[in-house]
Amino acid sequence: MFFLTCLTRKGGIRRATRADFIHNGGFHEAVGPLLVIAQCFCLMPVRGILAATPKGLSFRWKCFRTWYCILYILATIADTGLTINMVVKGVLDVRNIEPLIFHANILLASFGFLRLAAKWPQLMRKWQRVERQLPPHQSWRDREALSVRVHKVTFVLITLSLTEHLLSTISAIHFANYCPSRVDPIESYFMTVVSQIFFVFDYSTWLAWYGKILNVLNTFGWSYMDVFLMVIGVGLTSLFEQVQKSLECVKGKVMPESYWTRTRLQYRLICELIEQVDASISGLTMLSFANNLYFVCIQLLKSMNTMPSVAHFVYFYASLSFLLGRTLAVSLYLSEVNDRSRKPLRIIKLIPKEGYHPEVDRLCHEIGMDTIALTGLQYFNVTRGLVLTVAGTIVTYELVLIQFHEDQNLWNCN
Template sequence: MTKDKKIKINQNDSTLLQQPFYDEFLQTMTNMIHWSRWVGVAGSEGVVWKLWGFLLLCLLLAIEGQAIWKVIKALAGWAIDMRGHRSVTARLAGTMFYSASLLCLIQCWRLSCSWKEISKYWASIEWTLSIQYVPRDKTIRTKMYKTVFFVATLSSVEHLLDMISSFDFNCQLSLCFRTFFLKSHGFLILEHEYSDWIAVLVFITSIMATILWNLQDLIIILTSMGLSARYQRLNEGVKIVTTKNNKEEKSNKDREFLKVYMWRKIREAYVKQSMLVRKVDNSLGTLILMSAFFNFYFICVQLFLGIASSDPAASVNQIYHAVSLSWVCIRTGYTVLAAAEVNKTSTLALPYLYESSAQYYNVEIERLQKQLSRDYVALTGMGFFYLNRTFVLQMAGAVVTYVLVLIQYDDSETVVPTNSTLTT
């Protein structure tokens, strides 16, 4: 038997079961988890990759500790320089960025360790979805790779603009990297603290931190796509079965028995699918909570800096803030809407059930209706909130509120980072 073939049972049976050789989503997601070892997410990989992950974790901890100390010094009034990229706002933003990356590394490592167990459970219920009338989603792999390419491309553009905004094209060639680093990481290191080898380590770690920051949203998006695809398959199966039943004119007891049995299998498939969503939510809940919190914070900061900045000479910075704000908003919206699709698709089969002919209506269809209408299925942020489509509007309202508060208490002379106030 070849890899593309499937094990079939009773080809004429309306309750045909098929066991796919592999699941496209699981295979693609496993590859993503495997590739993430390059940014320190070792999971259950070999010793070399775990050492690399541990080294990156130590670097992030060291940078985060130094960033927190700089914030404390600024708040206590001990800081030597509080201008531009060394203001309280800039120091806090840098601290939050590395906090997000550090926590993301820990949570992604934890998810990577538990992924084998999740994938086994995911594959174990594939039998339930392998009903004759439930088609396979052959486009899920393509959609996932397109999403990875989209996120990787836009995040690279945003990071490149960030580097350009901190680069001084008029400096001497031998001092270019020093000038660039003191502008981009002025919240972390002062001029008299600068060292080439420290700057190189921090620069490499910052690139890894940027990848990790985008990786957390990418994992949520891809996992949500897999869950939504399974619901869409079930919904399509319900549509096909309902349409076929409504077209039948004659019936007999044997056929009715098979229909009741089929609807029972479909209802059990929905039960196991909701159990799968909750199991995945237990593993992703912390990552979702962190993603929502840090994305909300950086949207507020970038929007605040874009509105409050009034230096006409800092056109590159303004372009960067506009692009960065747009990208964070797009990525956050994409993440929330992808996760909200799980909640939306979990009830899309109800209209088809309501269209069932009264002649073929049975107790299993009635149970499935009650189950879909009463069981609220959605990904959550550790149970604090549900990721549905109204959550986007709630975040937008909260962003506007907090940005207005920040502008009201803004002191533009000491808070807003501009090139003219930088000490290099």
């Protein structure tokens, strides 16, 4: 959201004007601030994200944003290698590989966002062409609704993510003071947080801060993937809502066949856009669900251990609640695309007999027969029923893991 100041297209800051509060209702405009945040954390190196239209978007390999992103990926590759070394030389079990899963997930997500950035300008231009074919917004509230919803989702999720990371830092500091590995408490903290680096190298201040900065970037990328997918779900859902509002205005009325022809073409354009979007983000969707499934299982398994301190207790259950809520939110926001795609059937059922045309039958057939949903690399469709499937999978895995569970001392200073 814009307040008293806003970013210019060149990245500077100026005082906001009345024009900054007038929305065109487009997804490109709504998602711009979210991409600004992403680029601050080395993701989505696209130029022109704050341009007035998608025509200003571009992606270039020979660009500071892209090289900044590639440098981050190289640093993450090195950090993942150090994590593999630490994990392999330790005790291998489902809990101890958690750092490796985390780093591998971030690395794959970084590659996924770089690949998406190259496709983003063309994707947003296609999105805008579809928006222009849909029924126009009737009021300024309708035009700003998408931006407001995207900004609310972004603000809530980013705030919760920062809060969770702050609690993690407090917990780590508390642990470093209780079980110091060094005389200096600051050094002890860094030895705990970036242990994979100092498993190989001797302690140094610049390595400690390098590791901490990379840890912050990785943690943000881990949460941002889910935020981004939720925003995509919101954007696609809003397209179906525009068509739905147009249909509700003629509910029960006799409309000419040309109206239903136009509505069917609008519906088909949205479906084609969803297919193109899915082809670009399905890898991230698969990664998000796999990542959330693993960490929910691990966190639930850890909840059986005795919490060694109040700081650990508060951080652990806040983190678990955030993870469960985020997993559920991703599933519901993405499944809403499928839910909204079927809502026009409710209006079609109310068409008077004299207003029924062959085009209405074709539209009804397309809605009823086609499965319009985002997917995880085409392996599964993200529908509302998937939430129950994921919940059942978590319960099944948890029952298996419990059989091998042994209470661990989370306050082990050895």
